[in-house]
Amino acid sequence: MTEDDRRGGATQSFLCLRIDRRTFVGGSLAVSGAVVTAPLLSSCEKAGSNAGHGESTVVRLQINGQPHDIAVDNRTSLLDMLRERAGLTGTKKGCDQGACGACTVLVNGARVLSCLTLAVMHDGADIVTIEGLAKDGRLHPLQQAFVDEDAFQCGYCTAGQIVSGVGCIKEGHAGSAAEIREWMSGNICRCGAYTNIVAAIAKTPEA
Structure with missing residues (x-):
């Protein structure tokens, strides 16, 4: 990508951020015809549709002694993956900023605040949540x-x-x-x- 391409992309992103319904209507009335606004609106629509979808990765983990292969968006936190994809809701989302400790899990035996780390960073890891502490029906x-x-x-x-x-x-x-x-x-x-x-x-x- 050239420097001109990067500048062009940055300009388009700025324009997309600046466009809202009122600005668009006003601009359309001021310009005779939609020759300028239509291509720009189309570009903004494409940018908006791409913004909500990140790349996905299959993460392979041992969770509470069981193997799991879970496809996650690369931006997904370990906490959200455990709760929303693995169905392990015992781990709580308290502050989502690493300040309260409610989301603590053990990763390879070490304490980790799962709201602060991405799931894809722990491919191959051994994870223990609160659900994995009890054994054979007996509390830890x-x-x-x-x-x-x-x-x-x-x-x-x-x-x-x-x-x-x-x-x-x-x-x-x-x-x-x-x-x-x-x-x-x-x-x-x-x-x-x-x-x-x-x-x-x-x-x-x-x-």
């Missing part, structure tokens, strides 16, 4: 500890808290209440159940 030890310690109120952040807690324990950062608070600080509980959450993690020796 940390899930049971959350029940025992009453470590939730509304429950919206709980999936992210538990998955992050599992990661925290695996990382070896659950040696004291202060250490747990530090390494769980990325997970917000708007109900304020922090004392109980820390107690639940502290009483779970292994994840």
Whole structure:
């Protein structure tokens, strides 16, 4: 693509952004005939139709021990893929900005904010969500500890808290209440159940 082509494309994009119904009608009345406006409108329609469709990629993942081949738009977040394509709605969308931790999942054993990363970046990865923690009909030890310690109120952040807690324990950062608070600080509980959450993690020796 030449420099002139790039400039032409940028000019067309600018013009498309500037055109609205009122401008178009006014411009059409001012110009005798649609010789100028019609080609420009056609170009804008094409640009608009292309804007909503990105390229797709088939992502191959192990999700909770099961293989998945999922075709996703390259712009799809890992969170949206898990919820909308894999049907795993336990992982929550809280802020969609990486600020609350409700969307935490484990990717190859590491804690990841799934709203901040693209699904296509994790082709071949091993992903664990809240649905994958329980085994053979038995709650994961940390899930049971959350029940025992009453470590939730509304429950919206709980999936992210538990998955992050599992990661925290695996990382070896659950040696004291202060250490747990530090390494769980990325997970917000708007109900304020922090004392109980820390107690639940502290009483779970292994994840």
